[in-house]
Amino acid sequence: METDNTKKFNELFCELEHCNEDEQRKKIGEMNEIIDGMNEEEHKSVFTTRMFNKIDKMIVEKKMSMENAILLLNHVGYCNVLKNVWNLFFEKSSLSRRFKKMIVEEDKKEEKNEKLLVDLCECYLLFYIEFPSLDLILTCVPCLLKATLKKEENDETQKEVEIALLALSRINRHYFLRQELYLKEITEIIEHQQKHRNLSQLAYQSTWKFFIYRYFNDYFLKGNIMNKLHFGREAARELEELIKCVDWNRKNGEEGGKEAKEELILLRCLQTIVVYFCICKLENEENEGLIKSIVKVLRAVKDNRRDISDQCISSLRNAAENRVVKVEYLLKGGAVEAVLEGMQRPTLNECLRFDCLQFFMNVSERLNEKVDNKTEEEERKATKRKIIDKMEEEGYEDTITSFHKTLKIFN
Template sequence: MNEAEALRPGKIFFLSVSELCLFSSKKQKQKIEKLDGIIWEMDRKDFCSISMFSIFGQLGMMITEKKMKVENVILLLKQIGYCKVLKFRESLRFEKTSLCEVFEKMIVDEDKKDEKKNEKMLIDLCECYLLLRESNYDVPDELVSICIRCLLKAALCKEESEEVRKEVEMALLALSNIGYGDTSKEPYLSEIKEIILYHQEHRNLTRLAYQSAWSFLFNRLFMQNEIEDVVGNELHYVREVSGELDEIRKWVEQKNEEKEEEMKRKDEKMRRIAEVWLRSICSFFSRCKVADEVAIGMVADVTRLCRTSRENERMIFSACLNIFKTMLILKCVKIEALLKGGASKLAVEVLQQSTLTNLNTNICFKFCLVVSERLEKKMNNEMEAKEMKRVKMEFDEEMEEEGYEDTILSLNGSFYFFRDGKIVY
């Protein structure tokens, strides 16, 4: 191993954790606080090179042998979990370790206490537990209930201090990491609605906290019939997500590659926020009916963000294209909405960019082909024939003006879904 490899952040982090048991509790806390900066310096290669499974084992042993206070272990694990969820999204295999079992027992035991219950400790334990697990779909019902109850209580705090805002953000981020469930049968729906509605009036949450609140609600209501009434009508999802997409677009426009450490963390937060908001758009439109003008507005918002992020934020760019792909496959918005919202022009622009990945090129090529095919089918409907002929003519003229035919010829038909002159779904 050369000197550069020996001093990489991942190696420093692993060795520093291994040595924590050699210091006093106060000194441990100081060293853990410094580790927060190291973990954010890591790239994906560094993070994946760390044997987190081994670290979890060491920490569990330190707790058992009383070489490290639980509070200090929690401080370190919250750092790891927060960075894992926002930046790396890698599996840490936490649920396969004895430390996970220790945390499960501690959560249940602490919750059973009456007068001597340590609410702060319980909240911290729940946050670590949910942030570190890879799959929260198989969490025991008792633990899900305890975690939701105590973290929603923490998130309902309306104090406006920076410390409270950070605590609320962590609680809601942990809640958003719980998988699909059924809030309608739990006494928590009114509480998450209260958090969202209060923010809409007072803007008390951080952007990450607000997105996390919506994410938790979507996960718990996903299979329920009331999702349209709650999300669409009571909480005004389309209005809110439109505003959030505009803020994300402004962030992309102002993004500077040379960042201070704190700005890099903000970037990771914004990427997470963008990714989950965009994913929720697919869920919302696939489950809820919306007016044509609402669909057009949303397509226009996504189109603007997609065009802005094409050069600097490829993950956001790809997620935007995936929304159009989903809308086509699920037929959750009318073809006219995709055209009026500007998606067709965007698709041709993407096709003309030779530096794009083949997947994104495929999505846009398929978009144009499917739109044309659907318009042809609608023209056969006598009730819609006249209007569809006009729309189809406008679409064809737009494609010709943007150089669609020339672009297709230059790409030489190298698309896996287009064979023998037919679209392959």
């Protein structure tokens, strides 16, 4: 079904091949503003294989410059990633094949067009869904990292850095990258941000996402991530800042202007924290503050954004399950109470209910561990009793019985 957004966008797109370059650039600016307001269904209805093939044909016939094509495509890719829209059409297009070929050819040149190579790498990574070749990744990483090291404070440069980092964050855990390919540069970006705070929230979050994903294949990074660069402290600070920017009374799906973008960045931040608690096994005192910040988000969101609630509870479940966080941090941070409150929400689905129960199981198992301090032991028993009472109140008697039989964690 055509909407006002898709209708206006398609009209402007049809006009592009009849414009000179300057007029075309102006129309693309209007199109990019429309893209900002599109929802997922509108994205998928407009950006089809047919459209990408049409752009490729316009480039071949010199009806659109490569510069203008990238101006449009990078913004489309940027919005796709930010809004978590999975577009499968680009990879099937002739334009995708052209970009891959151009990246390889440009990289082989002795005198490279650095800006073009950066633009092509960004555009390709922002759109890809399936796994590109490792050779292509190994070309894109140093190229984009070099682009992120710009220190100018002007808006244009910082936007370029943001897009480069967003593209890098798309390189997921399936790729093993040698530390010498990225570690020095990523460390420099993070340390510079901690000192000067010049990156946008999205850019900084994207840096951490790229770095955290490297841990899947390189466990020696844990000291860098947790102790040297202080992920727990930084993630907590980012959450605290984002909490202030969001209109928590806005219902999911309503128009929200800037607040809607901040919610998307917050969601991406939480998704990175979920991965962090899943794979990083080293305890760190800074995680106590991170738990408190996650709980604050969970209580603030209430029933308005289930996707954000899901990520909060998943992160708490992983923290309890993988023992990254001391059980005392979970108790002091209010995690138990917050998850108990979450079980009463009408938006609770089966997946989220499982995460809640898994959290309680892991916390209760850890509370059953022996401690020397009698006062602490009594506090732990009282906490376990509180969990049992609440689960009985919510109708989970069978689950409690199962826990008794299989794990004996409520004894």
